[in-house]
Amino acid sequence: MKQMIIHGGKPLEGDVWIGGAKNSTVALVPAAILSRTPVTLECVPRIADVDNLMDLLSEMNVACSFKETTLKIDPTNITLSPLPSGKVKSLRASYYFMGALLGRLGQATVGFPGGDDIGPRPIDQHIKGFEALGATVKNEHDQISITAPKEGLHGAEIDLRMPSVGATMNIMMASVTANGQTIIRNAAKEPEIVDLAIFLNNMGAVIRGAGTDTIRIEGVARLEANVAHTIIPDRIEAGTYVALAATIGNGVRIHNVIIEHLDSFLAKVEEMGVVIDSDEDSLFVYPAGDLKMVQVTTNPYPGFATDLQQPITPLLLTAKNGEGVIIDSIYPRRTRHIPELKKMGANIDVQNNIILIHPGTKFKGTTVTADEIRAGACLMIAGLNAEGTTVIENADNILRGYDRVVQKLTKLGADVTIEDM
Numbered sequence: 001m002k003q004m005i006i007h008g009g010k011p012l013e014g015d016v017w018i019g020g021a022k023n024s025t026v027a028l029v030p031a032a033i034l035s036r037t038p039v040t041l042e043c044v045p046r047i048a049d050v051d052n053l054m055d056l057l058s059e060m061n062v063a064c065s066f067k068e069t070t071l072k073i074d075p076t077n078i079t080l081s082p083l084p085s086g087k088v089k090s091l092r093a094s095y096y097f098m099g100a101l102l103g104r105l106g107q108a109t110v111g112f113p114g115g116d117d118i119g120p121r122p123i124d125q126h127i128k129g130f131e132a133l134g135a136t137v138k139n140e141h142d143q144i145s146i147t148a149p150k151e152g153l154h155g156a157e158i159d160l161r162m163p164s165v166g167a168t169m170n171i172m173m174a175s176v177t178a179n180g181q182t183i184i185r186n187a188a189k190e191p192e193i194v195d196l197a198i199f200l201n202n203m204g205a206v207i208r209g210a211g212t213d214t215i216r217i218e219g220v221a222r223l224e225a226n227v228a229h230t231i232i233p234d235r236i237e238a239g240t241y242v243a244l245a246a247t248i249g250n251g252v253r254i255h256n257v258i259i260e261h262l263d264s265f266l267a268k269v270e271e272m273g274v275v276i277d278s279d280e281d282s283l284f285v286y287p288a289g290d291l292k293m294v295q296v297t298t299n300p301y302p303g304f305a306t307d308l309q310q311p312i313t314p315l316l317l318t319a320k321n322g323e324g325v326i327i328d329s330i331y332p333r334r335t336r337h338i339p340e341l342k343k344m345g346a347n348i349d350v351q352n353n354i355i356l357i358h359p360g361t362k363f364k365g366t367t368v369t370a371d372e373i374r375a376g377a378c379l380m381i382a383g384l385n386a387e388g389t390t391v392i393e394n395a396d397n398i399l400r401g402y403d404r405v406v407q408k409l410t411k412l413g414a415d416v417t418i419e420d421m
């Protein structure tokens, strides 16, 4: 395990470049095995989740090489291999191997997925989708075995109970090579879904409507990668740096941003009084003056992202006027950062899963624990604002999803290091 040590209170300024989206990458790497030819992904973030996915690929005899931000994956000699618990537990996105293996080999055995502890995270909609396509699904001994019928999967009409990102992507991967047409209704509309559709379509898939709530997929016989795919910028990483820049920035330019992907988040931050200039693909965050509290409710895209409710919390805690409220409608129990923030002097409470933020916080350094990735991002922002030294234990959770975070923060002027615990 690793810990992050922050000597806080240093104003940050300068330029930071956002990496490729974690939640796109963790789907596109498994999806690469759908190709019969080698795949090249560009703008891949240097995060621990990618290393773990590469380990899983090597268990399937899929060769990978990762230089700078280019990841080459050669799935031509893929072999069917069960992916039991162990590595699979280290990241939730290992569930994408269910859809990808099913689409490529007609069979998948994958340990029950792990991932961030942010309350209940069922996968019933994924399984409902695989079954609708004709697969048999067995859930035994903490692993899920999925088998296509002898004649292969067939197209189906699937109505999701909620617009699940994971279920939408998994059904897309399983159905691209099914016989006939699949329609996913109430599909998730996140930008990462569109990125996956572009990636698959460039390999010969026929997917229409990604980014709307109805996705239509015409099954094709085989997929082959011909061109390199560049992963979209990480909107959650970008939002995290906006929150950071607004709390302790002395003028920070955030590059490689698709601004439209951050509309709901930026609207809230600007409502608080933060001044931001934008051009085609960068944001400049001015040092903030007196901010006012706002109310935040998370929702599926294009609503305010659940993954940004923790990063915006330290910003709300710096506001001078009013009372702030955060309601996470996606993961109501995503509140494990609150007791840690309180240790740092935050004036914050949770009542019935509603987060109440009061004015008057002055962060002070202490030892806290990052129970999950975005809780880690929240504590990191608080630590950078705090007087004294903050030690964030379980910082592995930050490194799982934040691209070269120590280098980026150091370049902005922060005093941050990672050490073994």
Ligand code: EPU
Pocket: 022, 023, 024, 026, 092, 093, 116, 120, 121, 122, 123, 124, 125, 126, 127, 162, 163, 164, 165, 166, 167, 188, 306, 307, 330, 331, 373, 374, 401
């Ligand atoms: N849900 C079900 N059944 C299902 C699937 C989802 O009840 O079969 C529920 C969930 O419990 C949740 C809601 O539906 O309340 C939405 O979940 P979704 O399936 O969209 O989430 P996910 O695919 O498991 C991805 C991201 C999360 C992000 C959510 C929401 C990945 C690997 N994870 O999770 O990212 O919070 O979408 O946008 O893409 C993070 O990056 O910090 C993170 C947790």
